[in-house]
Amino acid sequence: MYRYDHIDQTLVDQRVAQFRDQVARRLNGSLAEEEFRPLRLQNGLYYQRHAYMLRIAIPYGLFNSKQLRTLAFIADKYDRGYGHFTTRQNIQFNWVTLEDAPDILAELAKVEMHAIQTSGNCIRNITSDAFAGVAADEYVDPRPVCELLRQWSTLHPEFAHLPRKFKFAINGAKEDRTILLCHDMGIELKKNNHELTADIYAGGGMGRTPILGSLIKTNLPWQLLPSYLTALLRVYNRFGRRDNLYKARIKILVKALGPAEFARQVEGEWLHNKAGDDNFTQAEWDRVAKHFTKPAYQTLPKLSDEQVINTANEAERVAFTRWLERNVKPHQVSGYTSVILSLKPHGTVAPGDATTAQMLAIADLADQYSFGELRATHEQNLVLADVEQSKLYELWQEAKRQKVALPNIGLLTDIIACPGGDFCSLANAKSLPIAKAIQERFDDLDYLFDLGDISLNISGCINSCGHHHVGNIGVLGVDKDGEEWYQITLGGEQGNEAAIGKVIGPSFYADEIPDVITNIINTYVEQRAENEAFIETYRRLGVTPFKEAAYKNKQENLQKKNGILVGEVAL
Template identity: 85%
Template sequence: MYKYDAIDQTLVDQRVAQFRDQVARRLNGSLAEEEFRPLRLQNGLYHQRHAYMLRVAIPYGLLNSKQLRTLAVIAQQYDRGYGHFTTRQNIQYNWVNLEETPDILAELAKVEMHAIQTSGNCIRNITSDAFAGVAADEYVDPRPVCELLRQWSTLHPEFAHLPRKFKFAINGAKEDRTVLLCHDVGIELKKNSAGELLANIYAGGGMGRTPILGSLIKEDLSWQLLPSYLTALLRVYNRFGRRDNLYKARIKILVKALGPQEFARQVEGEWIHIAKSDDNFTQSEWDRVAQHFRRPAYKALITLSTEDLLSNLPITEKVAFARWHERNVRAHQVPGYASVILSLKHHGIAPGDASSGQMNAIADLADQYSFGELRITHEQNLVLADVEQTQLFSLWQAAKKQKVALPNIGLLTDIIACPGGDFCSLANAMSLPIAKAIQERFDDLDYLYDLGDISLNISGCINSCGHHHVGNIGILGVDKDGEEWYQITLGGEQGNEAAIGKVIGPSFYADEIPDVMTSIINTYIGQRSHDESFIQTYRRLGVTPFKEAAYSNAKAKVQKQDALGVPA
């Protein structure tokens, strides 16, 4: 993984010293809140419902065991003993004290981490495939490009005050594991027949109040020209993006208003003047960065089948291990190795949360089994990318002790959720109690296995930090006259067949959601064809049978309450 050079370290250290002075001035009253706010946001510090929240960048989701141990120390010493991993491969601390935030940033700087540009109207943390460099279906390792663009965009003076926040996702594999089309800019890397590295550029994607899938605006762009082309794109957005209306300020609104073809034409018109810019990447820059992403010292091994792995296991362990292997283990590029997903979706725990004890233990697992490196997934889980297949059983046993071996990856309880109204001042409703109620309702693994792949995403407000729009089932918290209600969407999907879900109708009370979910799932069970997934059944049948089941359940509940004289 990338290592700081002297310039990187000096920049981050100076940033910490600068922020320490700003916090001191805020605390002594010489810096007003309205002046301090943009400064703290540039360092990832939000003022939330109960306390300050600090969002720490994990560039393209990659970190090492030493860094994870530092994150554990911060959770223990400066928060309440845990951190929350997000859909954008960051980590958030929800209970930090303002006066201690410079000390936290100083701890991060010691292990080559920071919180720069994790907030504000700038280019945010660049996300990528959690299996980059090891995925069996990978065309191109995207990490060198991610790092080059991270360095290009960090503290870029021209893009420090965009109309609104701006997010990149970069993918280099056959399967899209980045939600590429739901980002302001999605970059799809590939190679042509001559082996040249090229990029397709998608622009105008996003979720939130107006969910839109991005449009292809540029094909076969040389990787070296990415800085100049993206500069042109951002200049068009900077010039014409809506600064007069917060809800219409994202680039998706501009692309939709102009149309993708006209937007692309304007970008080309700007790019023609800077296409030969000195800012473009060079081969020497690639060589400087790419050396940090060389393959580790893999052993010469042979690929083992599932049957091979199960053959010598105790009979009492075979079924449970086989289930975990099916759901949590992924194919690797190198014979004899596999990638392992550690689930942060244990029942009763908020999705994406990890305690300081778990983080320290997982750092030990990374050192023992995976060359000391880890990945954060978009689904709020962790990955050990380079595990010898012969070590999988041992790893599984160790992971069970830390409650991160739940074999539910891709199943209904592998829930994506934002912190919601428990923490976030923007939220209209709570997300975490809804996730907990659904986990409790669907806690039978045999039943979940029978259901197969179903994605469930929960957001506490229209900003869609839980990405509810692309869940097969999405739940959105809404406010009605000071009460929390929940809106259901169906038919969303991430990946190569990305789709925005559709709202099925009026919202439900919180205590209705488990029953509504049961009605939706029972409809799927009753209507599915052999081996048909939830999303396939939904696409075949449409929304009507699911909608009728959801609302007939709610209607029946009201009628029963009326009959018993129970207030709604």
């Protein structure tokens, strides 16, 4: 993975010293909150419902065991013994004090981490495929491009005050694991006649107005990414809606102009800067790419599924096989696999949370089984990317002890959820109790395996940090006259068939949600064809049978409330 050079380390150290001075002036009253707010946001520090929240960048989801141990130390000393991994491949600490924030940033700087540009109207943490460099279906390893663009965008003076926040996703594999089309900027890398090129998608996003991105440029040589992206961001900077916070994202501009006209304006701007000095060179590629060489893989035979299963004790083979099916992914190198550690225990902690003890133990697992490296996923889980097949049973046993081996990856209880109203001051409703109630309702692994792939995403407000728009089932917290209600969307999907879910109708009370989800799932079970996934059944049948099932209990409850029992006269 990439290692800081002198320039990187100097920049991060200077930012820590700068912020320490800013915090001291805020605490002694010489810096007013309205002046301090943009400064703390530039360093990822938000004030939430109960305390400050610090969001730390994990660039393109890649970090190492030493860094994870530092995160565990921060959780233990400065927070409440846990951290929350987000859908943006970041980690958040929700109980930080202002006085401690500079010390936390100093600890991060010691291990080549920071919180720069995890907030504010700038280019945010650049995200990518959690399996980059090891995925069996990969065309191009996107990590060198991710790192080049991270360096290009960090503290870029021209793009420090955009109309609104700006999010990148970069993919280089056959399967899109980045939610590419739901980002302000999606970059699809590919080889074109052996040359590395990029297709550019712009104007995607979730939030108040969910839109899939539009293809505006094809076959862009990788060297020209800086000049082309500069032109694109200049058009956005010039015409983005600064007068209206809710219409300030680039997706609104692309929709208003139309993708073709937006692309034409970008091309016109690009003509003035196409040969810009900031374009990438082969020397820059070589400087960065040397950090993404393959680890010291052994020459190992590829084991069959049966051979791997037979490494387990006979009494544990059924459970081990389930874990292999859901949590273990193919690898480019013979004899190796990638393993997903689930941070979604049923009904015990919030999705994406990891305790200090778990972080320390996972760091040890990374050292022992995966060359000391880890990945954070968009689905709020962690990945050990380079595990020998012959050691999977041993790893599984260790992961079970740390409660990160639940075989529910891609299943209904692998819930994506934001912190919601328990923490976030922007939230309209709580997310975590809803996730807990659903996980408790669907706690039978046999049943979950029979249901197969179903994504369920929960957001506490329209900002969609839980990505509810692209969940097969989405749950959105809404406010009605000071009460918490929940809106259901169906038909969303991430990946190559990305789609935005549709709202099925009026919202529900919190205590109705487990029954609503149960009725939707029961309809799927009753109506599905053989080997048909939930999203396929939904597309075949349409929303009507699921909508009728979702509101079944609500109608019965309303009738009972009005003194009417189904099939009987009024009491």
